[in-house]
Amino acid sequence: MSSKGLIAIVASAAAGLVIALPAFGAPTATTVDVTAGKPSELRFTLSKKTVAKGVVTFKVANRGKLEHDFKIAGKKTAKLKPGKTATLKLTLKKGKAAYLCTLPGHAAGGMKGTLTVK
Numbered sequence: 001m002s003s004k005g006l007i008a009i010v011a012s013a014a015a016g017l018v019i020a021l022p023a024f025g026a027p028t029a030t031t032v033d034v035t036a037g038k039p040s041e042l043r044f045t046l047s048k049k050t051v052a053k054g055v056v057t058f059k060v061a062n063r064g065k066l067e068h069d070f071k072i073a074g075k076k077t078a079k080l081k082p083g084k085t086a087t088l089k090l091t092l093k094k095g096k097a098a099y100l101c102t103l104p105g106h107a108a109g110g111m112k113g114t115l116t117v118k
């Protein structure tokens with residue numbers, strides 16, 4: 001075989017490896033979009049009601065007119081001004097994970113809920 005042919009084989013094998021790598025390295029990460037303040041001010045809307053146990057990333061967006069935060073499993077975002085976003089990454093265990101907004105009166109007004117972790 002000519003060395004040119006060998007180079008072509010090695011190059012195509014390398015290309016195959018590059019394509020295959022993302023599949024190998026793909027994390028089983030879960031992302032949940034959390035919208036605060038919409039459809040009503042003291043409500044959260046989560047893109048998922050159930051997640052797999054393990055690392056979960058919450059992408060929190062404040063779409064309301066008041067400040068809000070998002071607390072779950074002992075971790076919380078900073079206070080978010082209207083229009084601001086934050087990311088909260090944590091490991092969840094199997095069970096029920098309660099979430100809430102910690103600003104005074106917000107959870108009592110309905111800004112809370114439960115996420116099921118399977």
Ligand SMILES: [Cu+2]
Pocket residue numbers: 042067068069101102103106107111
């Ligand atoms: Cu709030």
